[in-house]
Amino acid sequence: MIRDITIGQYYPVNSIIHRLDPRVKLVGTLVFIISLFVSVRILPYLIATIFLVAVLRISKIPLKYIVKGLKSIIFLLMISVLFNLFLTEGEVIVRFFFLKITKEGLRLASFMAIRLIYLIVGSSLMTFTTTPNELTDGLEKGLSPLKAIKVPIHEISMMMSIALRFIPILIEETDKIMKAQMARGADFESGNFLKKAKSLIPLLVPLFISAFRRATDLAMAMEARCYHGGAGRTKMKPLVYKKNDMIAYGILFFYFLTMFLTKLI
Amino acid sequence: MSITIRDLSFTYSKDSVFAITALNHINLEIPDGQFIGLIGHTGSGKSTLIQHLNGLLRGTSGEILFHNKNIYDKDFNMKNLRSKVGLVFQYPEHQLFEADVFTDVCFGPKNLGLSAEQIKQRAKAALDLVGIDESYYQQSPFSLSGGQKRRVAIAGVLAMEPEVLVLDEPTAGLDPRGRDEILAEISRLHQKKHMTIILVSHSMEDIAKYVERIIVMNKGEKVYDDTPKEVFKNYQELEKMGLAAPQMSYIVRALREKGFPIDSNVTTVSEAKTEIIKVLGNGGKP
Numbered sequence: 001m002i003r004d005i006t007i008g009q010y011y012p013v014n015s016i017i018h019r020l021d022p023r024v025k026l027v028g029t030l031v032f033i034i035s036l037f038v039s040v041r042i043l044p045y046l047i048a049t050i051f052l053v054a055v056l057r058i059s060k061i062p063l064k065y066i067v068k069g070l071k072s073i074i075f076l077l078m079i080s081v082l083f084n085l086f087l088t089e090g091e092v093i094v095r096f097f098f099l100k101i102t103k104e105g106l107r108l109a110s111f112m113a114i115r116l117i118y119l120i121v122g123s124s125l126m127t128f129t130t131t132p133n134e135l136t137d138g139l140e141k142g143l144s145p146l147k148a149i150k151v152p153i154h155e156i157s158m159m160m161s162i163a164l165r166f167i168p169i170l171i172e173e174t175d176k177i178m179k180a181q182m183a184r185g186a187d188f189e190s191g192n193f194l195k196k197a198k199s200l201i202p203l204l205v206p207l208f209i210s211a212f213r214r215a216t217d218l219a220m221a222m223e224a225r226c227y228h229g230g231a232g233r234t235k236m237k238p239l240v241y242k243k244n245d246m247i248a249y250g251i252l253f254f255y256f257l258t259m260f261l262t263k264l265i
Numbered sequence: 266m267s268i269t270i271r272d273l274s275f276t277y278s279k280d281s282v283f284a285i286t287a288l289n290h291i292n293l294e295i296p297d298g299q300f301i302g303l304i305g306h307t308g309s310g311k312s313t314l315i316q317h318l319n320g321l322l323r324g325t326s327g328e329i330l331f332h333n334k335n336i337y338d339k340d341f342n343m344k345n346l347r348s349k350v351g352l353v354f355q356y357p358e359h360q361l362f363e364a365d366v367f368t369d370v371c372f373g374p375k376n377l378g379l380s381a382e383q384i385k386q387r388a389k390a391a392l393d394l395v396g397i398d399e400s401y402y403q404q405s406p407f408s409l410s411g412g413q414k415r416r417v418a419i420a421g422v423l424a425m426e427p428e429v430l431v432l433d434e435p436t437a438g439l440d441p442r443g444r445d446e447i448l449a450e451i452s453r454l455h456q457k458k459h460m461t462i463i464l465v466s467h468s469m470e471d472i473a474k475y476v477e478r479i480i481v482m483n484k485g486e487k488v489y490d491d492t493p494k495e496v497f498k499n500y501q502e503l504e505k506m507g508l509a510a511p512q513m514s515y516i517v518r519a520l521r522e523k524g525f526p527i528d529s530n531v532t533t534v535s536e537a538k539t540e541i542i543k544v545l546g547n548g549g550k551p
Contacts, residue, residue, distance in 0.1 A: 012282065065281060179321045180360040183352040184421055185344060185376030202372065205362035209407070 009168070011128040017059040018129045021245040022138025024252075029126045031252050035259040036118055040111045044262045051255055052118060052125075061128050069124050070117060077116055084109035136161035141239050154230025162218070170211065177206045267429055267461050268295040268318060268350070273327035275313055287313040288324070289485040295429070295463070300455045302472035302493070303465045305482030306507035311465050312355070314482065315431045318463075319350040348377050351427030355434050357418035358411070366409070366417050367392070367402040373425040391424035392417070395450055412443030419447070423454075429461040430454065436471065448475060473497065473511040473532035481508070497532050513537045 017025070032051070038044055056063070088105030095101075127135070140157040147153050178188065181202045188199050270293040277285045287310045295301065305311045316322040317329060320336055320343050329336050336346055354360070363369035370388040379387070392402070395416040401409070406417055419435065432451065436444040452475050455462050466472050472479060472493065479496040481489040483506045489496045497503070500510035510532070517531045517540070527544050531537045 062281075176354065177360055179316065180352075180354045180357065181372075182321060183319060183347055183354070184360075184373040185347055185425065186372075187344070187376065202360075202362045206360055210359055 009127065010131050011061050011065060013060045015058060015060040015129070016244065017055060017125075019244070020129075020248055021239055021241055022130050022134040023142045023239065023241075024245045024248045025126050025130055026135075026138050026142060028248065028252050029123055031256050032122045033119060035256060036115050036122075038259050039263050040108070041262070043265070044259050045111070045114060047255075047258055047262065048118060052121060055125060056121075059125060059129050061125070066121055066124065066128075070120060073116065073120055077113060080116060081109045081113050084112050132161055132164035135164070137235070137239055154233070158230070166211075166214070169214065170207070173210055174203065174207055177203055177210075267297045267332065269293070269330040269333075270295075270317075271328050271330070273314075273317060273324045273329060275317065275322060275324050277313075279325060287485050288317075290327070291487055293480070293487065293490070295461060297428075297461055298455075298459045299461055299478055300452075300476045301461075301463045302476035302479045303463055303482065304467070304469070304472060304479060304508060309482040309506075310485040311482050312433055313485075315352060315433060315463065315465060318429070318431055319347045319352050321352070344377075348373075348425045349427055350429045350431065351422040351425055353419050353422050353430070353432045353435060355437060356415075357422070357435075358406075358414035360421070361406040361414060361418055364405060365403050366397065366406050369406050369417065370420045370424050373421055377425060387424045387426060388420075391420040394423055394454065395420045396446070412439055412446065415439065415443070415447065416450070419450075427460070429463070431463045431465075433465045434467065435464070436466070436468065444471075451475070469497075469509055469511040470513075470533075473513070474534075481506070493532055494530055498530070 032048070035044070036048060056066070085101055085105050086099050088102050088108050090102035090104035092100050092102050093106065130138070136157040139160065140153055143151070143153050143157075182188070186199065186202055188196070188203070191199065270291055273288055273291045273293075274286070275288040277283070277287055289310075291314065303311050303315070313322065317324055320329075323337065331346055331349070334341060336343070361369050363372065367388060370391055371384050374384045374387045392398075397413065397416055397420060401413070401417075406414060409417065415435070419432075422430070430451075435447050435451065439447065448471055451462060451464065454460050464472070464476060476493060479489065479491065479493050480487060481496060481503070488502075488506070489499065497510040497514055500514060503509060513534055513536070514529075514532050517527055517529055517537055520527050521529050525544065527540050531540055
């Protein structure tokens, strides 16, 4: 059940995408997200689809696994689609009572749905192919110029890597506590909204307590190993760009350029 | 027959790279009133197996019968099963959540839909069984010591008055005294209430001392299922699985090798004592 949440998890297979420098993947994700907002027309979306499918194939991540991750955003997707569908002004196609579907609404809703799905697939491709450690290393190195204006980059990336590291731990813990309470007859599924919310108390209280306990334990363990922030800290495997990374940057640039050119046509 | 397991298999995260077969065609019969020890190395499938007993996990194939009724049948009452098969997880004190000890123990019986009077009665009886007296009832469960917390948590399951009690390493992380107290209480439950008990443990000494039957799991399969004496005869195979026999059997074996004519089929301290005195009674000469 709860183990099946795939969004934000690392998927361990060996592919070119997996071996890329995390900075390339971060920039790539950013470029892809921006490119989706360039315009709402068929051509750019066609290019984005080709790009996404190509990366997906190279990354060797099964499509089934990605679709499973999409399940968690269905609710969000429905809301944005419905709002766009019914609340856009324009040429009316169908009308029931006070609700109307317009041509523009239909167009906007479908683009919105595709955009949201691509956003999730694109960014989860990054987390599927990059370990949390690589990701924060990439962030730290990529953002290090900001240190000049006193942004605490090391601290931010450390916090991020701890947060990411804790996601699976807390998921597992939730699963465990849920089972323990179910063994005591707790019911998390039936009842109305209020009853459901109330039934979460036996889950949330132990979960918070355990999160705090783990946090103090971790702080203690870090101090015991003389952690004192980023100053003077070296890396065992410093990030260095390789040939493939440069090629990937080239492809990204080319992709972005084509996307912008479609706007001019 | 209280619980019958037929050809049960279970795979975590089926159909993905993370797929792990945790149980592989398990067959098991658990009669009423038995005290059973379940041992196995970490990752051998013990915890997975016991979560099947009250339907928290659903086998990918095979079936489980509770009092001859298939628990995977559509009309089977899962909630009833969970009240009849009490499951105490590892570190059960992590599930405490109420503001005071008494209310927390009431959580289980309350979920069974009993009357307020019955709930109180059961909670009190359960707390009595684990030796928590009334002076603690109004305290926050988080202010108790580790051993007390654990006993309150066990009482939380006992308050549902299960027929079968399954405990996953109930003594992990406790000091020797806390450990002995918990085990003695569990043993009392077995003797007084004739409860069927399944004890998962890493401590061969505890197992040898209390249980009448041992089930050994290794890599998702049932390897041995017999009395402690019979199982511990295979100490070399057990060691290969990352387990061991109780310390006493090693001492007795060493004594025999040195020419001391003692019965090698000894697993607990008290048995060893009797056997040694028996030999020494003959003049102590080999």
